[in-house]
Amino acid sequence: MDMKTSPIATLNDAGLLKTQALIGGEWIAGAAHFDVNDPATGLKLAEVPNLGTPETLDAIAAADKAWPAWRAKTAKERHAVMMKWFSLIVANADDLARILTAEQGKPLAEARGEVVYGASFIEWFAEEAKRVYGETIPTTDNGKRYIILKQPVGVCAAITPWNFPIAMITRKVAPALAAGCPVVIKPAEQTPLSALALAELAQRAGMPAGVLNVVTADGANSVLVGKALCESDAVRHLSFTGSTEVGRILMRQCAPTIKKLSLELGGNAPFIVFDDADIDSAVEGAMISKYRNAGQTCVCANRFYVQEGVYETFIARLTEKARGIKVGNGFEPGINQGPMIDGNAVAKVEAHISDALAKGARVVVGGARIDDRFFTPTVLADVSSEMLCTKEETFGPLAPVMKFRTEAEAVALANATEFGLASYFYTRDVGRIFRVGEALEYGMVGINTGLISTAEVPFGGFKQSGLGREGSHQGIEDYLEVKYLCLGDIGK
Numbered sequence: 159m160d161m162k163t164s165p166i167a168t169l170n171d172a173g174l175l176k177t178q179a180l181i182g183g184e185w186i187a188g189a190a191h192f193d194v195n196d197p198a199t200g201l202k203l204a205e206v207p208n209l210g211t212p213e214t215l216d217a218i219a220a221a222d223k224a225w226p227a228w229r230a231k232t233a234k235e236r237h238a239v240m241m242k243w244f245s246l247i248v249a250n251a252d253d254l255a256r257i258l259t260a261e262q263g264k265p266l267a268e269a270r271g272e273v274v275y276g277a278s279f280i281e282w283f284a285e286e287a288k289r290v291y292g293e294t295i296p297t298t299d300n301g302k303r304y305i306i307l308k309q310p311v312g313v314c315a316a317i318t319p320w321n322f323p324i325a326m327i328t329r330k331v332a333p334a335l336a337a338g339c340p341v342v343i344k345p346a347e348q349t350p351l352s353a354l355a356l357a358e359l360a361q362r363a364g365m366p367a368g369v370l371n372v373v374t375a376d377g378a379n380s381v382l383v384g385k386a387l388c389e390s391d392a393v394r395h396l397s398f399t400g401s402t403e404v405g406r407i408l409m410r411q412c413a414p415t416i417k418k419l420s421l422e423l424g425g426n427a428p429f430i431v432f433d434d435a436d437i438d439s440a441v442e443g444a445m446i447s448k449y450r451n452a453g454q455t456c457v458c459a460n461r462f463y464v465q466e467g468v469y470e471t472f473i474a475r476l477t478e479k480a481r482g483i484k485v486g487n488g489f490e491p492g493i494n495q496g497p498m499i500d501g502n503a504v505a506k507v508e509a510h511i512s513d514a515l516a517k518g519a520r521v522v523v524g525g526a527r528i529d530d531r532f533f534t535p536t537v538l539a540d541v542s543s544e545m546l547c548t549k550e551e552t553f554g555p556l557a558p559v560m561k562f563r564t565e566a567e568a569v570a571l572a573n574a575t576e577f578g579l580a581s582y583f584y585t586r587d588v589g590r591i592f593r594v595g596e597a598l599e600y601g602m603v604g605i606n607t608g609l610i611s612t613a614e615v616p617f618g619g620f621k622q623s624g625l626g627r628e629g630s631h632q633g634i635e636d637y638l639e640v641k642y643l644c645l646g647d648i649g650k
């Protein structure tokens with residue numbers, strides 16, 4: 159590692175740069191390792207253990223051993239540990255943001271935003287721990303009473319992606335911990351350092367050994383780790399965020415042990431602009447929704463449908479704004495868009511653009527890679543439903559814009575996909591807000607806004623975009639079992 163050029167060589171707290179896995183409260187060096195690279199420069203940042211099946215089984219065993227004591231703590235006691243963890247994350251936000259930008263690429267201010275957003279799930283669920291209410295049900299037999307308890311499901315596994323290396327961990331781990339479950343985390347191979355820094359802060363917060371474990375792996379080993387987590391009887395819940403393709407594999411692997419599953423998979427978000435919309439506001443929402451994290455979020459607008467009366471105006475204003483995006487290394491001041499995560503991500507955007515051009519689309523701005531890592535913010539006009547960019551998640555800074563005439567046509571186009579995560583529309587007509595809001599087959603609908611995520615609301619999708627909801631008071635339910643106590647012979 160070249161410490162002189164490493165952007166994480168000068169952290170305020172060097173102890174946050176952890177390069178070992180955490181199993182049962184012990185930092186594990188591992189025999190084999192893989193490199194973690196800066197996507198902006200290609201330079202190596204660190205190497206971390208490339209673990210496999212035996213270490214995953216160790217982590218599961220450690221979590222299982224930690225479970226009785228963690229479950230036995232009162233909600234207030236778990237709340238106290240979680241709030242300590244939350245405070246340490248907030249206090250170390252600058253260092254965590256540096257680590258995040260270094261391994262993921264997003265601009266430093268955006269990374270800091272993710273740290274705060276990620277921490278908010280811990281605060282939210284630490285509070286929710288105290289509100290896991292049971293029920294009593296009016297009896298139908300005076301000799302009996304019916305009582306409902308909610309109990310932690312058991313050891314949980316979390317497999318997380320690289321696009322939100324902190325928030326996707328906390329969104330899964332916080333409800334598990336709050337419910338009384340220990341966790342085994344498998345972070346994405348591109349971004350393990352953020353996960354390990356979070357684990358270090360959890361240790362400092364007094365998280366008991368085995369309650370939070372991080373198993374790092376890449377390539378073939380990731381598949382082995384995933385398999386061990388899915389096949390384990392002790393693991394009672396698996397939460398995954400990533401591609402629909404991998405979600406299907408994990409679901410299949412979990413079938414023999416009938417595991418509870420939370421899946422947050424791919425999206426294909428439509429962004430509809432009606433003639434009566436406030437166009438400046440729609441363009442502002444489009445910029446946030448489309449170009450945040452270089453277009454690499456599952457709730458990013460993937461395809462734009464603009465009504466014919468405002469089509470040209472919307473394209474002109476969006477183009478002007480997209481042209482103003484400064485692309486570069488996320489550590490440099492003034493940069494709004496960092497690198498793509500890797501060469502495959504760049505190639506996917508290129509493939510979607512060439513397919514669209516071959517089928518009659520036109521580049522209004524951008525349209526090409528800057529180099530192997532960076533892509534110009536792009537707007538395509540004259541897009542049609544035959545083009546790949548309207549069918550698949552591009553996961554890049556490409557805004558394909560298509561014209562429509564009627565409300566019914568827009569809703570039909572928006573719903574014509576197997577995905578159903580996020581959707582957006584802009585209108586000032588109150589009737590239309592309800593009609594379209596109710597007609598869209600999506601788990602989340604942004605109306606006159608391009609930014610919908612916050613810890614207090616249910617995040618998740620319809621159709622093949624996944625199962626379950628994260629965040630909100632619903633987000634803890636997947637980590638709880640419902641138990642019915644039937645109390646008889648109480649006398650009449």
Ligand SMILES: NC(=O)C1=CN([C@@H]2O[C@H](COP(=O)(O)OP(=O)(O)OC[C@H]3O[C@@H](n4cnc5c(N)ncnc54)[C@H](OP(=O)(O)O)[C@@H]3O)[C@@H](O)[C@H]2O)C=CC1
Pocket residue numbers: 317318319320321344345346347348375376377380381382383384385399400401402404405407422423424425455456551552553
């Ligand atoms: N919903 C979302 O937020 C995300 C969607 N995506 C979509 O997926 C596309 C591909 O991105 P990619 O990073 O490859 O996403 P993946 O779905 O492949 O990866 C996400 C996570 O799953 C792990 N993983 C991959 N294969 C397996 C397996 N067989 N068993 C267990 N774990 C596994 C990865 O580990 P490892 O990294 O070690 O391989 C990573 O931790 C993107 O272009 C985008 O469209 C991607 C990321 C997030």
Ligand SMILES: O=C(O)CCCC(=O)O
Pocket residue numbers: 321322325399422454455456457611617
């Ligand atoms: O891409 C994702 O899966 C994370 C979405 C980020 C958000 O919570 O808005």
